[in-house]
Amino acid sequence: MKKDAILKILEDHKNKRGIDNWNKLGYANLTSYGIGLTQLKKIAKQFGKDHVLAQKLWIVPNYDVKIIAILIEEPKKIDSLQINTMVNEIHMGMLTHVWVQILFSKVSFAKEIAEYWRENENNVKRRCGFALLYYLARDTKTSDSYFYPILERIKTQIQQEENYVKDAMNNALFGIGQRSKELNLTCIEIAREVGKIVVDYGNNSCEAIDVIKHLTSNRIKQKFN
Numbered sequence: 001m002k003k004d005a006i007l008k009i010l011e012d013h014k015n016k017r018g019i020d021n022w023n024k025l026g027y028a029n030l031t032s033y034g035i036g037l038t039q040l041k042k043i044a045k046q047f048g049k050d051h052v053l054a055q056k057l058w059i060v061p062n063y064d065v066k067i068i069a070i071l072i073e074e075p076k077k078i079d080s081l082q083i084n085t086m087v088n089e090i091h092m093g094m095l096t097h098v099w100v101q102i103l104f105s106k107v108s109f110a111k112e113i114a115e116y117w118r119e120n121e122n123n124v125k126r127r128c129g130f131a132l133l134y135y136l137a138r139d140t141k142t143s144d145s146y147f148y149p150i151l152e153r154i155k156t157q158i159q160q161e162e163n164y165v166k167d168a169m170n171n172a173l174f175g176i177g178q179r180s181k182e183l184n185l186t187c188i189e190i191a192r193e194v195g196k197i198v199v200d201y202g203n204n205s206c207e208a209i210d211v212i213k214h215l216t217s218n219r220i221k222q223k224f225n
Contacts, residue, residue: 002047003056009043010035010064022063024203027092032063037098040064044071051077058086063095070099075106083107087117087125093164093201100128105135111142118150123162130154130168134175144183147176151183155190158197167199170208177215181224188215 010033018034035043047053050072057069083104090096104110110132117129133150136142151173158169177187191211199208214220 002050002053006043006047006057006068007060007065009046010062010068013039013043025092027063030061030063030066030092030095035064037067040067041071044068047072049074055082058089063092066095067098070103073103075103076108078103078107080109080113083110083113087128090124096124096127096164097131100131101135104128105132111136111139118153123165126162127165127168130165130172133168133172137172137175137179144180147179147183148186151176151186151190155194158194163200166197167208170197170199170211173211174209174214177211178220178223184215184220184224188212191215 013033013035015034015036018036019032020034022032022034044067047068051074054069054073057065057072060066060069086099087104090099107113114129114132114136117125120126120129133147137147154169154173158166161169173187173191177184177191188211197208197211199206201207
């Protein structure tokens with residue numbers, strides 16, 4: 001079976017240092033082989049896209065296995081029931097980030113579901129709802145006007161939000177600010193008004209992205225000239 005083959009490969013490639021780092025995070029409900037995302041992508045590529053296999057892998061209580069499931073899943077075959085089930089089963093930072101970037105952002109109805117999630121009391125759903133905006137900002141079918149009410153909400157709520165929702169809002173500012181010159185100026189103004197965003201990423205040196213620094217960079221300026 002492909003599932004067994006994947007588990008065997010992961011076992012063969014397990015990384016002690018990565019496992020030790022994982023154990024320090026304290027996620028009791030998930031184990032890990034300590035394998036980096038780049039290597040997991042290479043492993044997933046060997047098996048191609050497979051909706052049925054992805055579902056079988058997703059229920060395994062292991063971080064690396066769930067990442068493989070996300071990587072091989074077929075977005076066009078996912079329905080709203082599966083998406084809502086999955087979002088209720090992601091409880092840690094990096095898994096949520098990869099899930100939104102690689103899978104949720106490619107689901108045809110993601111925009112509509114994200115609108116509901118941004119109003120949800122559940123922190124993970126709210127985080128995913130705002131995290132999607134970074135990728136939705138690239139969608140040419142969505143008008144600039146769609147983002148202004150959301151930006152107003154980010155301006156008034158970001159500093160009071162839950163840690164990782166705050167992170168998602170900050171990344172949304174960065175993504176939306178790259179969409180057009182008008183939105184760029186709006187996002188810079190908001191970033192200046194709300195001030196420095198501090199996100200606790202745990203025991204590492206990671207910091208929240210400096211929206212002003214990046215949106216005023218020469219690369220972004222040249223994009224709009």
